[in-house]
Amino acid sequence: MTDAAALDRADPLAAKRDEFFIPEGVIYLDGNSLGCLPKAVGARLADVVSREWGESLIRGWNDAGWIDMPAQLGDRLAKLIGAAPGTVIAADSTSINLVKVLSAGLQMREGRKVILSDTGNFPADLYMAQGLIRALGKGHELKLVAPEDVDAAIDDTVAVMMLTEVDYRSGRRHDMAALTAKAHKAGAIAQWDLAHSAGALPVDLAGANADFAIGCTYKYLNGGPGAPAFLYVRPDHLPHVEPFLSGWMGHEAPFAFDLEYRPAPGTERMTVGTPPILGLSALDAALDVWDGVSMEDVRAKSMALGDLFIEEVEARCSAYDLTLASPRDAISRGSQVSFQCENGYAVMQALIHKGIIGDFRAPDTMRFGFTPLYLRYQDIVDAAAALEAILKTELWREPRFQTRSKVT
Secondary structure (H helix, E strand, C coil): CCCHHHHHHHCCCHHHHHHEECCCCCEECCCCCCCCEEHHHHHHHHHHHHHHHCCCHHHHHHHCCHHHHHHHHHHHHHCCCCCCCCCEEECCCHHHHHHHHHHHHHHHCCCCCEEEEECCCCHHHHHHHHHHHHHHCCCCEEEEECHHHHHHHCCCCEEEEEEECECCCCCEECCHHHHHHHHHHCCCEEEEECCCCCCCCCCCHHHHCCCEEEECCCCCCCCCCCCCCEEEECHHHCCCCCCCCCCHHHECCHHHCCCCCCECCCHHHHCCCCCCHHHHHHHHHHHHHHCCCCHHHHHHHHHHHHHHHHHHHHHHCCCCCCEECCCCCHHHECCEEEEECCCHHHHHHHHHHCCEECEEECCCEEEEECCCCCCCHHHHHHHHHHHHHHHHHCHHHCHHHCCCCCCC
């Protein structure tokens, strides 16, 4: 039997939990959808609203340095995803950033028409690619294959390989370095979505030689609901990237108010609209929790939490309708574990009612995210015990757990 208390005492990340607000009686296993609130964020936002905005007004763009926040936060994020300073910008949403980098990649491989992705990719990424194809009207094709077939599908017809490193539903993890190398050998651009990677596991964009990357900051990075996203451009591409969305803030000199667009020299050229200062300020404060954190410690604990959850659930719930949907090998998955269950939505609602918060992805997948900065090993054991009790008593059958909400 696992001694969770002993593991918690030996945990090098244990003190980080105190930097988060976690409601009493809640075990939060949904940080892969929305991270917990870092305690420093509230005070930072109050100061930005009352002092920087309230007192400085328009002067805040200069006096408080608002105009430089996208690049400054980009450099902070770069340290967490293995990127060099000046190659990451915090801006816009993940979907908008996808259009920027995908359009740039297609332009760099103008003679090719295939965008290669997989059926495990997040649907929003596929939707944006489909819309871009229609907008460009140049005969591009979105080719989808099973995740395990991506390697074999890379050939000299592919313009851009567009993948999410960690599958949002199953947690299956692609080998970024190997697939990027294969794409480059075939003459294709390698583009990665880090939505379920950044803050969850070590990422090495520079080492993998990735061309472009995008990601969100409201999951494992705890930036808050709708927090600004980020994008990465490989340094040698920066002088040549011509963004499809040529926005005001991407201009070389926005306040010259020229009538013709000239792209800024660095990653600023990949920005579009006015920076969302409240969101960027919340993210800036949230990133403070990462100061002094080793991503190797994060990854080690993440894998241990996932392994413990699988062990506990399978030991306690083998008599019930549950099937592991994630890779059993921790190295092959991100920082989540998913189980398929015919009545998964109702079971998850019953768990949430008991204070165990995970989420559900249609048609039958219950997802449990493991955020090492604020989760304890004892939380994992308690969550598995709660799941066992709900299945044993069939609490999930109650009518209140059957009606689906807009957000699952």
